[in-house]
Amino acid sequence: MDFDLPEELDEYRKKVREFAIREFRPELAEKSDRDESYPDEIRKKTLKEGLVDFSNPWKTMIAIEEMCRVDPGLGISATVPYFGAEVLMLHGSDYLREKYLSRVAGGNAIMGLGVTEPGGGSDVAGLKTNARKEGNKYIVNGSKMFITNGTIADFFVMLVRTSPPDDPKKRHHGLSVLVVERNFKGFDSNHLTGKLGVRATNTAELILNNVEVPEENLVGEEGKGFYYIMEFFNISRVFVAAQSIGIAQGALDRASAYLISEESKGHFVGEERKFKLAEIATRVEASRLLMYKAASYLFNYRPNPMITSMAKGYASETASFAAETAMEITGSHGLKTDLERLFRDSKIMEIWEGTSEVEKIVISRMMMKGDKNE
Amino acid sequence: MNEQTEMMMENIRQFAESNISSISLKIEREGIPDDLYAKIIQQGLIGATLPPELGGAGLDRNSYDAILFQLARISPSVAFHVFMNNSLILRSLEKAGRMDIISEIISGKERYGIAPGPLMEGGEDGEGSLIIEPGSRNIVIGRNGGKVTVLTGMPRLLDKKPLGLRGLKTDIAILEDNGEQILSREDMEAIWEDGSWHSAAIFLGLAEGALEKAIEYTKVRKTFNFSLKDYEPVAFRMSELKSELEIFKNTLFSDVEDSLTGMMLKTLSAEFSRRATKYALQFHGGYGYLEDFGVEKFYRDAVSLNSIMFRPITDKRVLAAKIYGEKSGFL
Structure with missing residues (x-):
């Protein structure tokens, strides 16, 4: 068992992260949030640089995570023009795919x-x-x-x-x-x-x-529509797990940078806050591993709705937990920086594509049916 | 709850329902309107705890906490405006003997903002100062080496949309060092600690506001042909939260006055407010995410007020020292 991403995917992850840090400028993120305006220029740049490839779901999942880590609003905007594809x-x-999907894939x-x-x-x-x-x-x-x-x-x-x-x-x-x-x-x-x-x-x-x-x-x-949509949710829930892990990782990055900066200024940082940082980090790792497991089933054509619901449910609660705990760790610093936006962005993860309660219904029903992923 | 507190609870409930409920969304979007500020002054809510010889109402702790609780149920911004003026600004000025400014404030001639800065954890760090209700004069806590100062002149605002207390036009400001020192840092710490009961009243009031909305919503909202309240996870969680709230309220409106109990209640109610508002929003589903439903503001304000009014390290150290009877929890 190997827990590292294949080299190709890891290189891709770095490329997406560099893009997001370069293009998701703080002013753009703040303006889009304030005005509730869709940043179409980010969609176009993402396409131009070939960073969203829906024929490769592993890459899509990694792109979503890395972009949401920098800014969830912009990250989701960049990856959602294909929603439902x-x-x-x-x-x-063939007619529908040619008429509609080709236009979306071409950025038109x-x-x-x-x-x-x-x-x-x-x-x-x-x-x-x-x-x-x-x-x-x-x-x-x-x-x-x-x-x-x-x-x-x-x-x-x-x-x-x-x-x-x-x-x-x-x-x-x-x-x-x-x-x-x-x-x-x-x-x-x-x-x-x-x-x-x-x-x-x-x-x-x-x-x-x-x-x-x-x-x-x-x-x-x-x-057959209901079945098609449930099948789709099984896919999209993995991508929401990626959004959630991106947010949680983003909150962890910010809280950790803040504590490091505090120590470098000679301010005392006690174990209470360090333990909270450790709790976030542990949950982010656990969520990511669960998402990889759900993705490995799904992307290898063996979807497992129970694992998918576990991945989405746990990752979304981790996003919310991480953002709220990061706010607690950073105090008023968090109120003055983009961490507060991450906190606001995080809550929807527990609601869209199946609320946390719906994910628990799916998990418990499958457990009760004896489908325990044996 | 004694009779006097019950009367105050009812009076302020009616005041809030008549004057704030219908405009609570407008307050979040545009700030507290001038006519509401005037009504708050007319009602005597600013200066509520000042002694009558200084022009105040001389209310006891329970009555004052009833005011904050009932206002926070409807608008945490309005509740914080009243708290900030009474428990921080007027208390500071009273301690500093600045009766000239006190009369300006309680008559409504002048409005002050505060920059709580270094008194909060994560305080001043080169990104500007958090400023709540910025005005032409501001009480600035902790600048210039930890002194409490009064600044004059409108600060330069960075026009950031804040997480919470949006009704107070909270922002980030660049403050010039042109203030007049009125108190020491130690004085302000003591004032802050005295505010524990009142902070708890706001945390519990906003939790009640959020839970009331969630209970109402889960009664009428149906999914899979049943009301949400009919589902165990909803009904049980709401019942647990309401039970906790009632127990906390029993302490808040008891005859107990000591600062240790106040600090304990503030510590627990700060965390409770975050948890209660989070569930309240969650049980609204997607609608809870929209400001029109009036529940997301409680969620934002709970976390925002946790950062402003509750210091998870400093306050817990004070609490630990009281529990152990000596300095504790500092490693």
Whole structure:
């Protein structure tokens, strides 16, 4: 067993870190956070330097971690224009992949994933957005909430109900995935502002009023949408673990630099604060190893949802713990530096792509079923 | 809780509900409006603990803590404004015998800010001074070798959006050394320590505000066809947090007055406020992340106030020395 990254990935990690330190300028990070504005120049630079390669998930995971370590808002903004791409890669027709994915990969379009609905949250199968088939098109009505890239994406991979469930206990039946373009008639979006953190990322509510979607925009088979999205979450949760570990590592970097600086000035740094630093460092290492395990299953085509949920759940709680503890260690210094932004950015990790409670439901259900990863 | 404290709790609850609740989001975005400052003065909340001969209301500890608790339930920024004026600024000025400035403040003619600087852990370090409610005059704690000074003139602000206390336009400032010394560092440390009970009142008030919102939300929010409150992890956690809060409140509003108990309560309630607000936000899900739902401000303010009002090393050393009866926890 070897715990080191392969040399190629380690070199890539260093390259991404150098990029993030060079390009994620403090003024840009602060401005994007303050104005809640999406930093499109960072997306373009990331693409130009070939730093996001969705055909290589190991590299993607490492890029996400290293970028979020420097600044989560900018890091997520740089890596999220492809959000939902895996659904099209795995289940989209050649036509859909060519028409949509190639534009995103070439930097000519941004995409998003439309699953969550107002009042829906974790209950994906309870969604209300309806798609009625009429001739060779679907007529979509409903709304989506907390949609990343909501007002900047050119199209969305969207989960809708195409038929009522055949059994009230099987609400996940009858759901399908459609590609919905922003410029389709009847589509509208509202930018959601006033977020606690990750304010550089774009979040919106989508409104769908008799939106006509051509039938060729159906992804995969009708009625299989729930499974495609759950499969996607299994992938995206590993990437959220990477975001979380980036934040936790970033908090650790800052707290550690502060204590080193204090000692170098001759100020006393007692073991209470050093022990807290050690606790953060230990949790970051543990989270990263768990993420690598989840990734190794997933990227070798043997997904293990229980390990993935453990990785996402633990890493997200570590992000929150690390940022809060770093604030405690650094006192008012933390209030005056970008550590406070990291603290605000960290909390969403325990909420999006499955709350910590949902991850525990997944883990405990699989444990109770006897699936203990033996 | 005695009758007088109960009356004060009810009066301030009504004051906060009538004058602050509906504008609490506006306060976070734009700061405390002038007419609310005027109402706070009219209500006698600034100068609440000053003796009547100095123009104050001479309230006892319980009544004053009831004010801070009820204000923090709705707006921690407003609660801190009242605390900062009474427990830091007016106390300093009273100790320094500066009656001229006291009358300006309690009449509402002049508003002061504070730069708590080196009194806090992680204090002055070349990045500017944290300044809370910057005004044309500021009480600056600990500059020029640890003295308490009064500075005049608006400081140069770096226009940083702060983590917490946004209603007070908290910022980072570059302060010039043009102050008049009024107290020694030791005097200010004593004043700070006297504030333990009152800090606890704010920590517990904001925790109550956050938990009230979470209890309300988890009653009405449904997921998988059931209210959130019907799920064990939600109901049990909320019940535990509420139980802790009630136990802490029993101490806060008891007849006990000693500084050791005050320090103990501040230590525990500081940590509790972070934990309670974190769960309150978590149980709101994505909606909790949006300012419109009014719970994220408690989460920010709890951590921000922990950094400002609670010093995890210094305060714990004071506590340890009281527990052991001698200097402890310094290695």
